[in-house]
Amino acid sequence: MTRPMLMAELSRSSGVPVATIKYYLREGLLPPGTATSATRAEYGEAHLRRLRLIRALLEIGEVPVAAIGTILAVVDDESASVHAMLGAVQYQLGPHPARPAEPDQDWQVASREADALIAALGWTVASSAPARTLLVATLAALRRARSAPTGPGLRAYAEAMATLAAAEVTSLLPGNQHGPTPGSPEVPGSPEVPGSTRVALAESAVVGMVLHERILIALHRLAQEDASSRYFA
Amino acid sequence: MTRPMLMAELSRSSGVPVATIKYYLREGLLPPGTATSATRAEYGEAHLRRLRLIRALLEIGEVPVAAIGTILAVVDDESASVHAMLGAVQYQLGPHPARPAEPDQDWQVASREADALIAALGWTVASSAPARTLLVATLAALRRARSAPTGPGLRAYAEAMATLAAAEVTSLLPGNQHGPTPGSPEVPGSPEVPGSTRVALAESAVVGMVLHERILIALHRLAQEDASSRYFA
Numbered sequence: 001m002t003r004p005m006l007m008a009e010l011s012r013s014s015g016v017p018v019a020t021i022k023y024y025l026r027e028g029l030l031p032p033g034t035a036t037s038a039t040r041a042e043y044g045e046a047h048l049r050r051l052r053l054i055r056a057l058l059e060i061g062e063v064p065v066a067a068i069g070t071i072l073a074v075v076d077d078e079s080a081s082v083h084a085m086l087g088a089v090q091y092q093l094g095p096h097p098a099r100p101a102e103p104d105q106d107w108q109v110a111s112r113e114a115d116a117l118i119a120a121l122g123w124t125v126a127s128s129a130p131a132r133t134l135l136v137a138t139l140a141a142l143r144r145a146r147s148a149p150t151g152p153g154l155r156a157y158a159e160a161m162a163t164l165a166a167a168e169v170t171s172l173l174p175g176n177q178h179g180p181t182p183g184s185p186e187v188p189g190s191p192e193v194p195g196s197t198r199v200a201l202a203e204s205a206v207v208g209m210v211l212h213e214r215i216l217i218a219l220h221r222l223a224q225e226d227a228s229s230r231y232f233a
Numbered sequence: 234m235t236r237p238m239l240m241a242e243l244s245r246s247s248g249v250p251v252a253t254i255k256y257y258l259r260e261g262l263l264p265p266g267t268a269t270s271a272t273r274a275e276y277g278e279a280h281l282r283r284l285r286l287i288r289a290l291l292e293i294g295e296v297p298v299a300a301i302g303t304i305l306a307v308v309d310d311e312s313a314s315v316h317a318m319l320g321a322v323q324y325q326l327g328p329h330p331a332r333p334a335e336p337d338q339d340w341q342v343a344s345r346e347a348d349a350l351i352a353a354l355g356w357t358v359a360s361s362a363p364a365r366t367l368l369v370a371t372l373a374a375l376r377r378a379r380s381a382p383t384g385p386g387l388r389a390y391a392e393a394m395a396t397l398a399a400a401e402v403t404s405l406l407p408g409n410q411h412g413p414t415p416g417s418p419e420v421p422g423s424p425e426v427p428g429s430t431r432v433a434l435a436e437s438a439v440v441g442m443v444l445h446e447r448i449l450i451a452l453h454r455l456a457q458e459d460a461s462s463r464y465f466a
Contacts, residue, residue, distance in 0.1 A: 131454035152400030167385030
């Protein structure tokens with residue numbers, strides 16, 4: 001624990017300008033400090049941790065301020081599971097594909113294709129998951145563009161992602177922040193996670209989800225370039 | 234081969250409005266038809282194919298009109314390899330991360346990390362590839378956000394992507410548009426590809442690159458949700 005800080009020190013320690021901190025206080029994203037006089041308040045370690053989470057959501061996750069409150073409410077609600085918290089983070093990350101008001105034939109077939117895949121893999125995912133809508137929208141677009149190559153098949157993508165995602169998620173487990181190796185995740189029961197750890201976990205989750213996805217995209221494209229050089233140069 | 238079409242029929246067959254076709258003609262994206270009088274020209278199969286490619290680049294690839302000319306120039310230059318053509322498509326797809334004018338310590342370490350990975354995998358990729366810059370920028374961001382989980386390790390992502398990308402690229406091979414299965418790609422020599430096939434290949438490439446990447450992102454998130462439900466629900 002650090003000693004209590006005044007606003008100016010909180011700003012220095014966090015690197016967040018005073019005006020921005022005051023804006024977060026007004027928006028209710030940051031809880032008020034402990035008032036020590038009519039015009040002074042003291043802030044602590046919890047404020048620093050929460051500022052780090054807010055910055056990660058804004059700068060790395062590009063989550064709009066209005067949606068940050070939704071995430072923080074789940075982080076603060078200790079009766080909500082860590083799974084609910086990670087879901088709250090992921091569901092606020094873009095893109096946010098829209099479901100069509102009247103799904104056409106391609107959409108309906110794509111939707112059944114997605115459900116069949118998820119069932120075959122035995123995955124537990126909400127039918128309202130934005131990523132499911134993204135998958136259906138993309139499969140429908142593939143059907144519309146009939147010239148599209150078939151590629152390695154949906155199941156091959158899904159199995160590769162399952163292996164990577166399991167290693168990512170287990171690396172979030174408390175006490176496992178610098179350890180996991182693929183293929184050998186430690187699988188404890190549903191862990192107890194205290195409030196301060198929940199904030200740190202949410203920060204790790206947003207950083208990890210966004211940056212691992214970018215690594216995936218970058219390596220996918222580099223791998224395409226390498227494969228293309230072998231087959232088409 | 235279809236019979237020659239007038240502008241109105243070209244519009245009907247392609248689903249592209251006449252005003253838009255005229256715009257593409259003015260911008261030089263579509264070659265002029267064969268003039269049959271001072272005010273009439275006839276269009277053929279090649280115009281239809283090229284309109285499909287332009288629409289795929291605009292609507293699926295979200296490539297700006299100005300950048301489409303760059304891609305079409307490589308498609309039309311039959312002395313350019315198919316590898317160069319696929320590169321032209323991929324390099325115009327966003328995001329376009331900027332290299333910093335003065336790379337900081339994190340960027341320099343990340344850059345060496347990316348080079349070491351690419352060398353260890355024996356990948357042939359240009360050092361100017363936008364995806365390499367995206368990888369370095371992301372690794373540098375991970376270093377800055379010290380709380381980030383380590384995840385499954387770069388090499389695990391890269392190897393998974395290599396398998397998928399090889400199957401995607403071989404599915405583009407002429408005569409292989411509906412066939413490949415992962416793990417058993419057909420590997421012919423560098424194929425001869427005629428002009429009309431180049432246009433169709435470029436269209437398949439943009440559709441495939443963009444939509445496969447979206448499938449990857451969607452399935453990655455769904456796999457995270459499933460893993461999270463197992464460890465944190």
